[in-house]
């Protein structure tokens with residue numbers, strides 16, 4: 419979204435996050451904001467453009483979510499739970515020490531244990547589970563989720579019913595938005611574990627997240643209710659509340675579906691519009707798939723809201739328009755077909771889904787918004803003015819644009835969008851879209867975005883600033 423710098427998350431990575439609230443207006447419009455406070459006969463709230471206030475008389479209610487924005491503004495689908503640790507086998511510490519040493523994985527040692535397990539008994543198999551578990555933990559700490567998944571799967575080929583392995587693997591699938599794959603793993607775990615086992619509430623909780631991510635609200639609600647019956651939990655309670663709200667709101671909605679999208683809309687949107695949107699999104703999907711060399715593994719949920727005027731979803735001053743919180747939520751009041759403007763919003767929001775998933779939720783805000791604007795077809799305007807500001811040292815550093823833009827004033831937010839777009843344009847101009855693609859992959863596993871920039875573009879942040887200034891100079895036709 420634009421001027422918005424606002425992305426709500428449905429999963430929480432707990433550290434450094436602020437709660438997001440939803441202000442529901444009497445006309446049905448929803449504003450997702452932080453620091454929502456009643457102040458006399460007005461409601462004040464924080465936005466990318468600074469503090470705003472509206473009369474209390476137009477507000478229907480305020481939903482306080484325990485779901486948070488991460489300050490990194492990434493779309494992280496990490497569930498707010500981690501898997502219970504694997505039952506430590508006797509000598510686990512020793513196995514772990516021999517598996518990971520000198521900051522790397524000893525594959526020779528793993529192979530040796532696997533050989534022993536092929537001829538040995540239960541103890542040898544437990545050791546294989548332990549060695550892969552240690553390797554996977556190490557890889558997760560390095561941000562290499564895909565390789566960690568491989569280790570769990572290899573371990574499961576020896577110990578298919580090992581609960582710790584199954585749950586840890588499911589958590590990684592959830593983080594990678596592979597909700598149906600996560601469900602397979604969790605169903606296996608449930609077959610192994612009866613409802614009376616101590617792990618049963620954890621399994622139900624994780625299944626709730628998987629269904630929620632897969633847009634199956636009803637099943638998510640069922641699982642979380644089960645989890646609450648087995649072992650009440652504050653996180654599940656707030657997740658359940660939100661899912662029930664979504665479910666109630668969407669009950670009267672109609673549905674449309676294509677290969678990559680599941681669309682919901684209510685009766686006042688026309689089926690023609692819904693079809694048009696799905697058609698546009700499928701085309702955008704194919705384009706982004708080839709440009710970014712990535713394909714999101716699961717259907718993406720899209721919800722059309724009709725209670726909000728179309729003007730709200732696009733440009734300032736209305737900052738909270740379309741939202742991508744894992745599902746793409748778009749207000750389409752009064753529209754009967756996909757206008758060019760709506761087309762841009764769809765592409766922009768869909769790009770956020772691609773960028774978020776390709777980078778495992780770790781793309782910084784400047785890269786997210788820069789690429790989303792680029793893909794929607796926006797190019798640097800008033801290059802001269804931007805260049806003047808850059809020459810006077812008035813543009814923000816990329817480091818300062820990595821985290822949340824929520825606190826930025828209106829003019830700073832405009833600058834942040836404009837500068838991020840210019841940086842992305844300069845990267846594309848010098849190395850093509852494949853540089854962006856490689857950068858996004860690297861961001862997913864590098865220690866920092868600047869490290870990823872160094873690895874893939876062979877420059878650091880200050881080189882990138884200089885490159886962008888040089889790019890703008892070439893565009894400047896004054």
Ligand SMILES: [Zn+2]
Nearest residue numbers: 419420787790
């Ligand atoms: Zn955006």
